[in-house]
Each structure stands twice: as structure tokens, then as C-alpha cells.
Amino acid sequence: MRFSRMFGKTLRSKPAEAEMPSHELLLRAGMIARLAAGIYNYMPLAWRVVRKIENIMREEMDAIGGQEINMPVVHPADLWKESGRYFDIGPEMVRFRDRTGRDMVLAMTHEETVTDLARRFAGSYRDLPFMVYQIQTKFRDEPRPRGGLVRVREFVMKDAYSFHRDASDLDRYYEEVCAAYRNICRRCGVPVVQVLSDVGMMGGSQAHEFMYVTPLGEDTLVLCPECGYAANREVATVARDGLEGLQLRAENADHPGGREAISGATGVREGKLEKVATPGKNTIDLVCGYLGVSPKRSIKTMVYAVHARTEGHAGAAKEKAGSKKRELVLVVLRGDLEVNERKLANLLRVGEVEPATPEEMKEAGLVPGYMSPVGLKGFKVVADLSLREDEEYVAGANEEGYHLTGVRPGRDFPVDYRGDVIVAREGDPCPRCGKPLKWERGIEVGNTFKLGVKYSSSMGATFRDEDGRDKPMVMGCYGMGVGRLLACIVEANRDSSGIMWPITVAPYQIHLVTLGASPRVRETAEAVYARWIREGKEVLYDDRDESAGVKLKDADLLGMPIRVLISDRTLADEQVEVKLRRDEAPKRVGLGELDKVVSELVASEFERFSVGASRPAAEY
RNA sequence: CGGGGAGUGGCGCAGUUUGGUAGCGCGCAUGGUUUGGGACCAUGAGGCCCCGGGUUCAAGUCCCGGCUCCCCGACCA
Numbered sequence: 001m002r003f004s005r006m007f008g009k010t011l012r013s014k015p016a017e018a019e020m021p022s023h024e025l026l027l028r029a030g031m032i033a034r035l036a037a038g039i040y041n042y043m044p045l046a047w048r049v050v051r052k053i054e055n056i057m058r059e060e061m062d063a064i065g066g067q068e069i070n071m072p073v074v075h076p077a078d079l080w081k082e083s084g085r086y087f088d089i090g091p092e093m094v095r096f097r098d099r100t101g102r103d104m105v106l107a108m109t110h111e112e113t114v115t116d117l118a119r120r121f122a123g124s125y126r127d128l129p130f131m132v133y134q135i136q137t138k139f140r141d142e143p144r145p146r147g148g149l150v151r152v153r154e155f156v157m158k159d160a161y162s163f164h165r166d167a168s169d170l171d172r173y174y175e176e177v178c179a180a181y182r183n184i185c186r187r188c189g190v191p192v193v194q195v196l197s198d199v200g201m202m203g204g205s206q207a208h209e210f211m212y213v214t215p216l217g218e219d220t221l222v223l224c225p226e227c228g229y230a231a232n233r234e235v236a237t238v239a240r241d242g243l244e245g246l247q248l249r250a251e252n253a254d255h256p257g258g259r260e261a262i263s264g265a266t267g268v269r270e271g272k273l274e275k276v277a278t279p280g281k282n283t284i285d286l287v288c289g290y291l292g293v294s295p296k297r298s299i300k301t302m303v304y305a306v307h308a309r310t311e312g313h314a315g316a317a318k319e320k321a322g323s324k325k326r327e328l329v330l331v332v333l334r335g336d337l338e339v340n341e342r343k344l345a346n347l348l349r350v351g352e353v354e355p356a357t358p359e360e361m362k363e364a365g366l367v368p369g370y371m372s373p374v375g376l377k378g379f380k381v382v383a384d385l386s387l388r389e390d391e392e393y394v395a396g397a398n399e400e401g402y403h404l405t406g407v408r409p410g411r412d413f414p415v416d417y418r419g420d421v422i423v424a425r426e427g428d429p430c431p432r433c434g435k436p437l438k439w440e441r442g443i444e445v446g447n448t449f450k451l452g453v454k455y456s457s458s459m460g461a462t463f464r465d466e467d468g469r470d471k472p473m474v475m476g477c478y479g480m481g482v483g484r485l486l487a488c489i490v491e492a493n494r495d496s497s498g499i500m501w502p503i504t505v506a507p508y509q510i511h512l513v514t515l516g517a518s519p520r521v522r523e524t525a526e527a528v529y530a531r532w533i534r535e536g537k538e539v540l541y542d543d544r545d546e547s548a549g550v551k552l553k554d555a556d557l558l559g560m561p562i563r564v565l566i567s568d569r570t571l572a573d574e575q576v577e578v579k580l581r582r583d584e585a586p587k588r589v590g591l592g593e594l595d596k597v598v599s600e601l602v603a604s605e606f607e608r609f610s611v612g613a614s615r616p617a618a619e620y
Numbered sequence: 621c622g623g624g625g626a627g628u629g630g631c632g633c634a635g636u637u638u639g640g641u642a643g644c645g646c647g648c649a650u651g652g653u654u655u656g657g658g659a660c661c662a663u664g665a666g667g668c669c670c671c672g673g674g675u676u677c678a679a680g681u682c683c684c685g686g687c688u689c690c691c692c693g694a695c696c697a
Contacts, residue, residue: 011632011646019691444697
């Protein structure tokens with residue numbers, strides 16, 4: 001490609017809209033152009049990168065037996081009503097009617113369509129397992145697009161779906177997909193960490209996310225540097241022993257206060273529920289400070305509102321889901337901990353929970369600042385595992401200005417649900433090895449879900465098993481955002497001057513630059529360019545009549561891995577200059593050895609991003 | 621959807637406080653001088669100052685309404 005003919009232009013200054021380095025560099029390089037919030041054009045250089053990323057994805061999916069297909073972006077809403085998601089998903093799904101008035105949607109993902117295909121074409125256990133994938137546009141009307149290509153509304157995703165006879169076959173295959181995902185990221189030059197994640201709107205039993213770790217990431221990851229435990233904060237757990245046993249005992253040892261303080265402050269014996277006046281002490285800190293008790297010895301009571309879940313099969317009743325009254329749930333946990341709303345929703349088996357509004361609490365007769373489940377009727381109570389039935393706590397008395405001491409969960413109030421509903425904190429003990437956990441931020445480039453039979457059972461995708469019985473297929477689904485991966489490639493491969501493309505995805509492998517306007521330089525470069533094009537080399541040839549500074553700055557910004565420079569100065573010695581983008585120092589190379597040197601560099605650059613023997617052999 | 625900010629040649633910005641001929645840098649065009657890190661000289665083109673209404677002799681500037689975009693949250697590949 002001749003630079004002088006290339007559509008697009010580099011920018012000298014940082015565009016005002018740029019939010020993060022990859023965004024700025026892609027804009028300045030003239031590779032992307034925003035059309036609307038979260039909707040981007042891809043210019044020629046970026047599109048070449050996209051095609052290379054897609055091909056790496058294809059190779060890795062094919063290597064684990066995937067078969068590429070293509071499913072539509074516009075779906076009849078009926079399919080989404082069948083799975084029930086038409087009613088569960090909010091305004092992020094674009095809905096419209098076609099000219100005949102039929103309800104249609106834009107695809108946010110393709111579980112419904114692929115499950116429809118599976119039920120039509122796979123009827124026997126002999127047809128299983130199989131995996132199909134596509135690289136296709138999705139549209140999600142995100143509330144807040146951001147970060148250039150990191151969070152957009154229209155995006156291309158590689159999505160794969162596998163179908164199995166049983167869970168153990170899915171488990172086996174799932175590992176292969178995870179390995180393939182690691183290969184894709186490695187080949188694209190993006191380091192990722194695989195973390196446990198929430199199943200989200202996909203449903204299912206287990207899920208992982210593949211995260212590029214960066215302070216600019218949108219997700220918080222909980223990592224154990226010691227044993228490798230890694231989870232999204234939404235689902236991260238902590239070692240309960242460390243939390244409630246050892247630490248609490250240590251705390252009590254340090255603070256002769258502890259339970260004695262409770263009796264001391266109130267004059268009551270241990271083991272009895274007593275009401276104490278705590279005027280104006282309407283926060284955990286105030287109450288505990290006042291009573292001289294550690295917050296770990298107090299019960300925090302939170303009120304959440306939930307909608308009844310629109311579960312399973314579709315039904316006309318769901319149409320009015322929005323009008324349903326919200327049920328209030330009391331959540332109790334140790335006073336020093338915070339509620340993890342994601343875990344709470346999962347425990348209650350609802351899509352989401354929301355903190356109750358002050359009006360709702362008032363209407364229900366609850367007293368903010370002095371709440372507890374003690375003596376209240378008509379509320380479901382969720383107790384976090386951090387509360388022990390053999391300990392006593394300070395809790396609200398449900399009366400302005402009063403608290404209770406000596407409260408025992410279970411004895412003094414009933415517990416309907418018991419589970420892990422707390423947020424893991426930095427420094428909490430790792431659930432696997434007990435060492436302190438660390439927090440990082442990350443961008444999710446891919447995810448994998450064990451869907452199980454959520455879609456196959458609701459949509460009737462069954463197969464006849466060897467035993468003659470019809471069973472729902474066991475499914476997995478696996479997504480990876482192409483544009484988001486591109487953004488992460490830039491994030492992970494750049495310096496202050498510009499992008500440093502890994503050769504595996506670089507728009508062009510070689511950037512040929514001339515300096516000066518002398519005929520000899522021009523003729524030499526033209527000859528080299530013509531020869532390389534003939535040989536099929538990927539070369540961007542900067543043939544512009546620009547000053548040296550402009551051309552070199554552009555070469556750094558655009559970031560092709562190998563730069564070949566021809567000038568009067570180099571030709572004086574019958575040489576050209578060869579430089580890797582990632583290296584500081586250029587090398588002089590005789591004209592006669594140029595092709596050999598470049599070919600070797602191309603090969604060695606590819607070697608840096610190879611996955612070697614770690615790629616699994618095709619299984620099918 | 622809450623809270624904050626911004627819309628002025630292609631890009632980055634000033635001008636708005638105090639209403640009075642729309643500016644600067646980069647880019648673009650033409651000619652010339654240059655050519656190892658975003659050169660220089662000269663000449664030139666390019667604007668419904670986001671949209672609609674209002675106040676005024678006069679609105680980029682003041683008032684009302686709307687739209688779009690950005691940031692921080694809530695939400696997600």
C-alpha cells in the first residue's frame with residue numbers, strides 16, 4: 001500500500017473525545033472514526049487488523065472442532081419470547097416491528113437462534129457433540145458506551161456454541177475452549193487472566209472471563225498472588241475461617257472489650273437479649289463506638305427490593321412484569337462487611353436486586369438506622385455466612401434511638417436464606433490458600449459459560465439418547481469481542497510515540513520509508529517495493545513528499561513491527577536501515593542482504609507470539 | 621436513569637463575564653525554499669458559532685425549550 005494513496009489521515013493532536021490510550025492512538029492513527037455514541041467506523045488499517053484477529057479466532061476455533069456458520073442480526077421476537085429473555089431483558093435490546101407489524105429484535109447474542117438450529121438439525125446422540133461459531137455483529141443499546149472500542153453498542157463478536165449429551169462432556173470440552181481462548185490472546189499479544197465470573201443474563205452453572213489487567217478496566221478482579229485464585233469481584237469469595245474465626249478471636253484478644261464490653265456497657269448478662277438506648281446512633285460506627293464494641297460484633301441490616309422472577313417458559317403473564325409489586329427482603333450481615341448485590345440476587349434466584357427506597361421502607365414500617373429482623377414479621381430474611389449462630393451481636397431494635405444486645409441469629413430471628421452475600425475486600429483471606437487477596441482492574445475480552453439446559457429445555461432442543469429417552473442438550477457458549485480485543489492489543493502494545501503492533505495482527509508487517517527527494521532514493525525504494533509486492537509481502541510504503549520528522553513520527557504512531565528506511569545517507573554506503581518498532585536502535589543492512597534480513601525478522605517476530613505445542617489437537 | 625461538563629471552519633481551542641465587522645494554532649490549496657524526528661516563506665479557500673423559539677436597533681454572547689456528545693455513578697461482551 002502506498003501511503004500517499006491510503007484513505008485516512010493521522011492526527012497530530014489528541015482528539016478531545018479520547019478517553020484512554022488505545023482510543024487516542026486509534027483515533028490519531030486514523031484507524032477508527034466515531035459515527036455516534038458507541039458506534040464506530042473502521043478505516044482501512046484497522047480493518048486489516050480486524051480481519052487478522054478474526055482469522056486467528058477461526059484457526060483456534062477450527063482447531064477444537066468448531067464449524068463456522070453465520071446467523072442473522074435481525075431476529076423474530078418470537079424466538080426470544082420462547083426462551084423468556086424477551087421479557088427479562090430491558091431497554092438494551094432494540095425492538096421494532098417490520099412492515100407487517102411483526103415484532104422483531106436486533107441480536108444481542110445468538111443463543112436463541114443457535115438453539116433453534118440445534119433442535120432442527122440434531123436429533124440423536126449420534127449428532128453430538130458439536131460446536132458451531134460465527135463472527136457476527138451484535139447490537140446492545142448500552143446505557144453508557146465508553147473507552148473508544150472498549151464499550152460500544154454495535155460490535156462484532158466471535159460467539160461459539162457447543163452441544164453435548166451430558167454435563168461431563170461439556171466439562172471436558174469447556175477446558176478445550178478455555179485453552180483456545182488463551183491461545184487467541186497470546187497470539188494477539190494480549191496477556192489475560194482467566195477469572196471466575198457471574199453467569200449474568202446468560203444463565204447457566206459456571207462461567208469464566210478472560211481479562212486483560214489494566215487500571216483502566218471496568219471490572220474489579222480479586223486475585224491471589226500466592227495460589228492463583230482469580231475471580232470477578234461479583235462472585236469472589238473469601239476464606240470464612242479467616243474472616244469469622246481467627247480474625248474475630250484475634251480481635252477479641254486485642255480488645256478486652258468484646259462481649260464483656262457489651263455486658264459492661266449495658267449491665268446485662270451474656271446470653272440475654274436486652275434493649276439499650278442509643279440516641280442518635282444510627283450507623284454501625286456510631287453504635288459500636290458508643291457501646292465500645294467492634295463492628296464485627298454487630299449486625300448490619302439492609303433492605304432490598306426484588307421483583308418476582310420471570311422464570312422459565314414464556315407466558316402472557318410476563319407482559320406486565322413491570323407492574324408487579326416489589327417484595328422487600330432483609331439482608332443481615334456482620335457490621336464491618338458490605339453486601340454484594342450480585343451474590344444476593346443469585347442466592348434469591350432473581351435477576352437483580354435494588355436497595356429499597358426510603359418511601360418503601362417507611363411504608364413497611366422500618367426504621368432506618370435502627371433496623372434488625374428481630375421481632376419483625378412478613379419479611380424474608382437473608383443471613384450472610386459471616387453471622388454465627390453461636391455468637392451474640394448488637395442489632396437494631398426497630399425503634400428510633402434503641403438497639404439490642406445479645407442478639408443471636410436463628411434464636412432471636414428466623415433465617416430464610418443463608419449464604420455468601422458479601423463483597424470480598426482487598427486483603428481478605430483467599431478462599432483457597434488463606435493468603436491476602438489483591439484487587440486489580442480488568443477489561444473483559446472474552447467469556448465462557450456452561451449454559452447447561454437453560455435454553456435447550458425452554459426451547460425444546462432435545463435429542464434421543466442411547467437409552468431411547470429424549471433429553472435436553474447440554475450447552476456451552478463462548479464469546480469474544482473482536483473490537484474490544486483490538487483495543488486491548490493497543491493498550492498492551494504501545495509506548496509514548498504510538499502503537500507497537502504484534503506482527504500477528506499488524507496492518508502491514510513492514511513500513512518502508514524514504515527520506516529526502518533524491519531520485520536515487522526514490523528509484524531504490526520503488527524497486528524494493530515492487531519486488532516485495534510481487535512476492536506478496538505485506539508492506540506499507542511511505543512514498544509521500546513529506547519531511548523526515550513527519551514520516552518518522554507517523555511510522556511510530558502507526559506502529560508496523562518492522563521499519564525499513566532508505567535515504568541518501570544510507571545509500572551512500574549501499575545500505576538501508578532496518579529497525580524493529582519495539583527496539584530503540586536501528587541496524588544498517590547492505591542492499592543485497594535486505595530481503596534475507598527482513599524475512600528473518602518477520603519469522604522471529606511471529607515466533608514471539610506463537611503458542612507452540614500448547615494448542616490442543618483437533619478432537620472430532 | 622441520577623450528578624457534573626461541553627457543543628465555534630477537517631482537528632485542537634479562544635471569544636460568552638460586560639451583546640456591536642468571528643479569531644488563533646494545526647491541517648487543506650497554489651508557488652517557492654527545504655528533507656534523519658511532526659520544517660520555512662508567500663498567497664488563498666473554507667463558518668446556519670448544535671437546533672428551535674424569544675428579548676433587542678443589534679445575539680456566538682442574554683432568556684426559554686429541545687438535541688447531541690463527554691465525565692463520575694447505576695448497568696454490561
